[in-house]
Amino acid sequence: MTSTNFAYLSNYCIYSAMVLFTIAFFSHAVEVSFSVRNVDVKTQFDFSRTKKSGRLGSAMMILGFAFLFAGVIFRGASAHRVPWGNMYEFSITGALAFTGAYLFALWKYKIRWLGLPVSIAVLLTLGTAITVLYRPSAPLVPALKSTWLAIHVSAAIISGGVFLLANCVAATYLILDRYERDGGARPNWALKLPSLEVLDQLSYRLVAFVFPLWTFAVIAGAIWAESAWGRYWGWDPKETWAFITWVAYAAYLHARVTIGWRGRKAAWLCLFAGSTFLFNYVYVNIWGTGRHTYSGL
Amino acid sequence: MSSIPDLDSKASLRWMWRQLTSMRTALILLLLLGVAAIPGSLIPQRTQNPMKVQAYFTDNPALAQWFDRFKLFDVYSSPWFSAIYLLLFISLIGCVLPRTIEHLKAIGAKPPLTPKYLAKMEFYSVINTQNTTALDLAETWLKKRHFRIRRDSDSISAEKGYLRETGNLLFHLSLILILVGVGVGSLFGLKGEAIVSVGDRFINTPTSYDNLGFGKFQSANSLAPFALTVTDFKASYDIKTNAPTDYKLAVAVANPVGAKPIEKVIRVNAPLTFGNTKVYLQANGYSPMVTVRDLSGNITFQGAVVFLPQDGNLTSIGAIKVPDMQPQLGFVSSFIPTFDRSPTRGAFSAYPEVLDPRLLVSVWTGNLGLDNGRPQSVYRIDTSKMQRIGLKTLKLGEKYNFSEGSITFEGWKPWVNLQIVDDPGKMYSLFGAIFAILGLLISLFARQRRIWIKVGNSVEVAGLAKNSIPGLEPEIAELKTALEGSKQ
Numbered sequence: 001m002t003s004t005n006f007a008y009l010s011n012y013c014i015y016s017a018m019v020l021f022t023i024a025f026f027s028h029a030v031e032v033s034f035s036v037r038n039v040d041v042k043t044q045f046d047f048s049r050t051k052k053s054g055r056l057g058s059a060m061m062i063l064g065f066a067f068l069f070a071g072v073i074f075r076g077a078s079a080h081r082v083p084w085g086n087m088y089e090f091s092i093t094g095a096l097a098f099t100g101a102y103l104f105a106l107w108k109y110k111i112r113w114l115g116l117p118v119s120i121a122v123l124l125t126l127g128t129a130i131t132v133l134y135r136p137s138a139p140l141v142p143a144l145k146s147t148w149l150a151i152h153v154s155a156a157i158i159s160g161g162v163f164l165l166a167n168c169v170a171a172t173y174l175i176l177d178r179y180e181r182d183g184g185a186r187p188n189w190a191l192k193l194p195s196l197e198v199l200d201q202l203s204y205r206l207v208a209f210v211f212p213l214w215t216f217a218v219i220a221g222a223i224w225a226e227s228a229w230g231r232y233w234g235w236d237p238k239e240t241w242a243f244i245t246w247v248a249y250a251a252y253l254h255a256r257v258t259i260g261w262r263g264r265k266a267a268w269l270c271l272f273a274g275s276t277f278l279f280n281y282v283y284v285n286i287w288g289t290g291r292h293t294y295s296g297l
Numbered sequence: 298m299s300s301i302p303d304l305d306s307k308a309s310l311r312w313m314w315r316q317l318t319s320m321r322t323a324l325i326l327l328l329l330l331g332v333a334a335i336p337g338s339l340i341p342q343r344t345q346n347p348m349k350v351q352a353y354f355t356d357n358p359a360l361a362q363w364f365d366r367f368k369l370f371d372v373y374s375s376p377w378f379s380a381i382y383l384l385l386f387i388s389l390i391g392c393v394l395p396r397t398i399e400h401l402k403a404i405g406a407k408p409p410l411t412p413k414y415l416a417k418m419e420f421y422s423v424i425n426t427q428n429t430t431a432l433d434l435a436e437t438w439l440k441k442r443h444f445r446i447r448r449d450s451d452s453i454s455a456e457k458g459y460l461r462e463t464g465n466l467l468f469h470l471s472l473i474l475i476l477v478g479v480g481v482g483s484l485f486g487l488k489g490e491a492i493v494s495v496g497d498r499f500i501n502t503p504t505s506y507d508n509l510g511f512g513k514f515q516s517a518n519s520l521a522p523f524a525l526t527v528t529d530f531k532a533s534y535d536i537k538t539n540a541p542t543d544y545k546l547a548v549a550v551a552n553p554v555g556a557k558p559i560e561k562v563i564r565v566n567a568p569l570t571f572g573n574t575k576v577y578l579q580a581n582g583y584s585p586m587v588t589v590r591d592l593s594g595n596i597t598f599q600g601a602v603v604f605l606p607q608d609g610n611l612t613s614i615g616a617i618k619v620p621d622m623q624p625q626l627g628f629v630s631s632f633i634p635t636f637d638r639s640p641t642r643g644a645f646s647a648y649p650e651v652l653d654p655r656l657l658v659s660v661w662t663g664n665l666g667l668d669n670g671r672p673q674s675v676y677r678i679d680t681s682k683m684q685r686i687g688l689k690t691l692k693l694g695e696k697y698n699f700s701e702g703s704i705t706f707e708g709w710k711p712w713v714n715l716q717i718v719d720d721p722g723k724m725y726s727l728f729g730a731i732f733a734i735l736g737l738l739i740s741l742f743a744r745q746r747r748i749w750i751k752v753g754n755s756v757e758v759a760g761l762a763k764n765s766i767p768g769l770e771p772e773i774a775e776l777k778t779a780l781e782g783s784k785q
Contacts, residue, residue: 136538138535138537138538138540139535139540139542140542141540141541141542142541142542142543142544142564142565142566143565143566145543145565145566146566148566208741209741211737211741212734212737212738212741215733215734215737216734219730219731219733219734222726222730223727224566226723227566227567227568228565228566228577229577229579230488230568230575230577230579230716230718231488231718231720232720232723232726232727233479234344234345235334235337235338235342235344235345235372235373236345237338240334240335240337240338241338243331243334244331244334244335247327247328247330247331247334248328248331250327251324251327251328251331254320254323254324254327255324257764258320258324259320259321259324276331284338288338289341289346289349290345
């Protein structure tokens, strides 16, 4: 197959994945909103009648993940390289890592309820990628031709996916915390979600699990920078924000483990740390200056 | 927080030290460090983009003055940024060193005594088994799993996972090593740049550099004694997108100067190494070659002039200065590797390789202003005391006659910008980084926990997991099964 064929195939896969994630989104929405039969009698709940819808959502998520995975692989095949050369490719791989992190957590912690925010976030990412960020498949510029590209970028993307998932959990925590504060009750749609304590633990686990990987991503970047640019650290905007993210998550881990922060405060700190990562990705790539911005995003 | 004690200097010093090394202070400093790093990514920095800083001063003089007062153009070397990270590291050392000593003392030590009331601990349960053999069985079971054991007459206290603290300390000590590496690099390192045209030789002495910066304790005669000649430079481009696909720089290296030259290749991700010194290929461009003659036909200037690329297709601008004529001549010029023209953009380059070159010159006569002692850019001409006498687009080999003489566009040469860096501290930082990752992995994945067994009227078992890490409950359940299995 020629390069162009692979590029088209990749695009079809991405579009198909988007359709699947849309179905997943609606399935999860149905599961959440119709699970309670009688709204007036709040003591009797029936979750069984939307179980199928939830299962369908999960199936669509898995299928969407498979198509997205194929899309990323074909994109790489079309350019004969790892598919991490521009922002479109970072975005589709980031969405893949994010979905992957969700599916892993789904299998390990039974968190199907997260499917709703995850599917909408993935849809938005892919939609932005294919409309705004899309660039034709092309070879890499010389600065990116290095084995470190695969190592540094994959570590950064996977970390990003897990950080964002932790952010979703922390945000859910804060929303539910608002309802439950002062002895209030959860709204109907949130009845199936886990307790605040579980959410709190889950976001911590995700961060603690991926923090070493993020550290590795930063260090791999530094080693690469030494061989490409002549210095391992130069306070380039991307490096600066990677450092800020690292410091923020380090503070989060210390706050939890050593000082014993839990709940609201910890969730806010987690959200802050995650948003520094997002800021780095969006702001520095698009409006920033420095060596991490390559022409045409 | 404790209140400030009386003005006893020793006590207040101790109080301050305790505050500084407290976890709360460290956490605040850590967050502060993150926040303090932000302005440097939003405001242009002298170390990265001096031109942009200069532009800031011209566009916004009042604001720039205030920014400069607070060192906002040099954030990462500013006193306030340094203060934060130095305090943080002092706090870190003050916290980690005592813990390291404690930890070293604990090597080979027995676990602490079994608590009096096990019922208060986690996963407490009473086992239905024979009292006499329970402790022996438990000891064998725990030993097999490499627990440290303290056996007393009626109890066993076992602990596992000392490695967690080892990893934790290794991580924090490694951060200090990284900082040492950064310090060594900035005190003993050097960094410089030089533009070298194809065919030219670069000898590694301070005068060969266009700019060169030394660390505080590094002297000029410490440069590695090599010389290199640029024999060829080849840039390849993608014909569809005009984006570069490969840069290959061939050099003949003599190390030391005068030795037999060896052929080497430098690429963007593959620098040339001389011990601690590395030579990087950073940028490239074109130097048009011209000959300038006066009215009687004498050559007043001949050679290649380095031009600066302005876009991806290497449209380049530069200045050809001829100070040895009366009056002086200056050519404000553009070099276009592959000529094209459009009504909106005028003349521009359509491809970064030289396929159909043009040299655009605007000829100025008068005073170049080279004698007033002010440093001047080699790429620009101060035309304030000059007058324009001609304008021409030259093809390759073409000659242009104007009222004071003539200029001939003879050809071109590629040039490369070499960056030469000596950083003797980077190995410390690298090892620091590797140990930091190792320490982090160990501390996050090693589970520290204690298990106690007590024999009295009944057999009691309980445990405690540090930071309530999961996994202890099934472990204790397993121990229980092992103990109960012996009942028969």
